[in-house]
Amino acid sequence: MEAGFLREWKVKPGDYVQRGDIIAEVETQKGIIDIEVFDEGIIGELVIKEDDKVPVGTLMTYIHTSEKEVEKEPELVREESKMTAVQVKEPVKQMREPVTAPVHRIRASPLAKRIAAEKGIDISKVRGSGPEGAVIREDIEKAVQEKVTQPHKEIPPPIAEEIAPPSVSVQSYTENIRMAVAAAMSRSNREIPHYYLQTKVDMTAALTWLTEANRQRSSKDRLLPAVLLLKAVAKALTDVPDLNGWWENGLQRKKDIHIGFVVSLRTGGVIVPAIHHVDEKSPDELMKMLSDIIPRARALKLRSSELADSTITVTSLGEGAVETVYGVIYPPQVALVGFGGITEEPWAENGMVGVRPVMTVTLAADHRATDGNIGNQFLTALKQHLKQPEQL
Secondary structure: EEEHHHHEEEOOOEEEEOOOOEEEEEEEEEEEEEEEEOOOOEEEEOOOOOOEEEOOOOEEEEEEEOOOHHHHHOOOOOOOHOOOOHHHHOOOOOOOOOOOOOOEEEEOOHHHHHHHHHOOOOOOHHOOOOOHHHHHHHHHHHHHOOOOOOOOOOOOOOOEOOOOOOOOOHHHHHHHHHHHHHHHHHHHHHHEEEEEEEEEEEEEHHHHHHHHHHHOOHHHHOOHHHHHHHHHHHHHHHHHHHHOOEEEOOEEEOOOOOOEOOEOOOOOOOOOOEEEEHHHHHHHHHHHHHHHHHHHHOOOOOEEEHHHHEEEEEOOOOOOOOOOOOOOOOEEEEEEEEEEEEEEEEEEEEEEEEEEEEEEEEEEEEOOOOHHHHHHHHHHHHHHHOOOOOOO
């Protein structure tokens, strides 16, 4: 994408934030994305206004981590927004009691107004929990759940502080996602010299282990085969780290293993959220992460890091699917691993022939970053890890 809309600020100047806090919501081609911060400090000037359309890479706000940084903030900051030295040295989150809005005006964020309009919610009846009693997105979503609507009575719209932007339909998001995918894949085919390798894996040991492990779990906590596939990829990347990285003026190897997992959307198209630190997670932890991120991906409610951090992509066609999938690398990554469906095939081993559950695994890799020898080492390691599921 080239530009997005800032739909709602979650902070104001002077607020203290920590790593992982959500500070804003941005509307992109992939829906409303939560923007998180990766530093700790105090919010300075809010450079961008809500509902502004801005190019990717535009400065949004300042986060001050020292008194000197506050002093260097541009004079554009309003006097009442400047922080004192005490606030910088001893930052404390400001807790504000909700204040009832005046009768003649409704305090609400633009995003809350837009969602209320889409869902038919009378925003004047919603109790705000935001700063100074403002109605925020969470309040509208709660009202939707409680069915706080008045469908039988026409109520003139309240006088709002800002006019809400026109709503965007799910279908529009789907079309935008397809356009985004088309742009990325066109760039991939244009810039990346792909090479492909494939191998077949006897999944008997993996499926046997999975069946045994699920016997000890409730139906709610059962593990899916995707968990073993992700763990095996992470283990293989530890053995062959050259495939875990980005191509940015040369191969930039990444220390952390964040696997992008392809999720198909019910309305069409795909989205690829990142599963963070897969190598450090147990199968049960990975299953919880998948159970959380897949529904959010399909609802287009992902964090910015979940769309930007992937160091490699995995696509799995699942049960009953075709046997082989050849992927297209998502730049700036340098590899994609594809898992086909598991099928019963004749299998020869130690001079004996039998029928085994077999899965075809493919690797699409960037020939600028690696070569067939590296790819062969990776697939060999991946195959070995899937044959020893108890060590995952």
